[in-house]
Amino acid sequence: xxxxxxxxxxxxxxxxxxxxxxxxxxxxxxxxxxxxxxxxxxxxxxxxxxxxxxxxxxxxxxxxxxxxxxxxxxxxxxxxxxxxxxxxxxxxxxxxxxxxxxxxxxxxxxxxxxx
Amino acid sequence: xxxxxxxxxxxxxxxxxxxxxxxxxxxxxxxxxxxxxxxxxxxxxxxxxxxxxxxxxxxxxxxxxxxxxxxxxxxxxxxxxxxxxxxxxxxxxxxxxxxxxxxxxxxxxxx
Numbered sequence: 001x002x003x004x005x006x007x008x009x010x011x012x013x014x015x016x017x018x019x020x021x022x023x024x025x026x027x028x029x030x031x032x033x034x035x036x037x038x039x040x041x042x043x044x045x046x047x048x049x050x051x052x053x054x055x056x057x058x059x060x061x062x063x064x065x066x067x068x069x070x071x072x073x074x075x076x077x078x079x080x081x082x083x084x085x086x087x088x089x090x091x092x093x094x095x096x097x098x099x100x101x102x103x104x105x106x107x108x109x110x111x112x113x114x115x
Numbered sequence: 116x117x118x119x120x121x122x123x124x125x126x127x128x129x130x131x132x133x134x135x136x137x138x139x140x141x142x143x144x145x146x147x148x149x150x151x152x153x154x155x156x157x158x159x160x161x162x163x164x165x166x167x168x169x170x171x172x173x174x175x176x177x178x179x180x181x182x183x184x185x186x187x188x189x190x191x192x193x194x195x196x197x198x199x200x201x202x203x204x205x206x207x208x209x210x211x212x213x214x215x216x217x218x219x220x221x222x223x224x225x226x
Contacts, residue, residue, distance in 0.1 A: 033213070042119075042201050042216030043158075056212055091158065104148065104214070106158035 006092050006107035013082055014115050020078045021110045025094030032075050033104070034067055035091040036060070043091055049075060082114045118142050121202050121217035129225055134189040136220045138202030141183065145207040148214060149176050149187050152199040161187070161200075194224045 005024045013019050025032050030051050035043035046065070048056040051072035061067075064082075069075040079086055089109040122137045138147070149161040162169050162176040164185065169176050173192075178185040189196055199221050203214040 031212075035214075035216075040218070042203070042218045043214075045213035045215070048212050050212075058213070093158075103160050103163055104150075105160065106150075108155070108157050 004092055004094050004105050004107035006090075006110050008110055009108065010111045010113075012113045012115065015084060016081055018078065018080045019082055019112065020076055021090055021092075021112075022074060022076050023092030023094075023107060024074045025092070026105055027073075029094035029096050029105070030072065031095045032069060033093045033095075034075070034077050035093065037089045037091055037109070038087075046077075046090075079112075082112075084114050087112055087114045117217070118215050119202055119204055119217040121200075121220050123220060124218070125221045125223075127223045127225065128192055130193060132192050132224075134192050134196070134222065134224075136187045136200050136202075136222070138185045138187070138217060139183060140185075140202075140204045140215075142204065142215075143207040144180075144183075144204040146205045147178055147185050148203040148205075149185070150201040150203060152201060152219065158201070189222075192224045194226050197223050 007022045011019055032049045034046040036046055037043040045058050046061050047067045049069040052069050064080045067077045089111050091109045092107045093104045095104050118141050120139045128134055147164045150158050151161055152158045164176055164178045173190045175188040199219040201219045202217040205214055
């Protein structure tokens with residue numbers, strides 16, 4: 001499968017625990033995005049990488065959230081001291097290049113439930 | 116008021132009907148995306164538009180930049196078209212790379 005893959009698909013955790021999600025974009029894609037989606041809503045932008053550089057970060061991303069893309073390939077999103085309000089679907093998307101082809105490819109998401 | 120508004124929120128139609136889903140936005144944009152989301156989360160990009168009209172199979176997407184409006188049409192609808200259809204825009208503000216999404220239109224096609 002050469003699509004965007006996310007791991008894990010589901011995560012259940014207790015409030016206060018730390019969680020980390022991984023996204024593997026399509027191999028030649030240099031742009032990687034993280035979005036969060038709650039039930040009945042459209043996705044909300046969290047952060048964006050071009051290669052290994054984190055170029056944009058939403059105000060939604062509190063200091064408990066951190067994202068990395070150390071070698072410009074896979075990315076991780078970590079949430080520290082989880083809260084019940086963090087429960088959501090975390091979506092990763094990747095694309096090649098804005099000028100040549102803006103089509104986004106999404107992963108299946110990681111569904112986080114904080115108890 | 117949200118930057119991206121979709122209508123209707125829910126749409127139920129009989130198989131074979133012509134479907135129209137509307138998207139209005141309030142900011143200047145460089146691109147508009149139509150996406151399809153099936154239960155379980157998977158999102159598929161259908162179209163990316165910056166002007167005019169695009170067609171792919173039974174799907175047609177149009178955009179009117181002056182009126183800040185886009186429509187997604189489905190001809191000869193089929194139950195497998197049942198999904199949530201989401202409109203998303205990229206602002207034309209320099210350096211802005213994020214997409215702003217609408218809340219989606221839930222389409223149900225009855226056999």
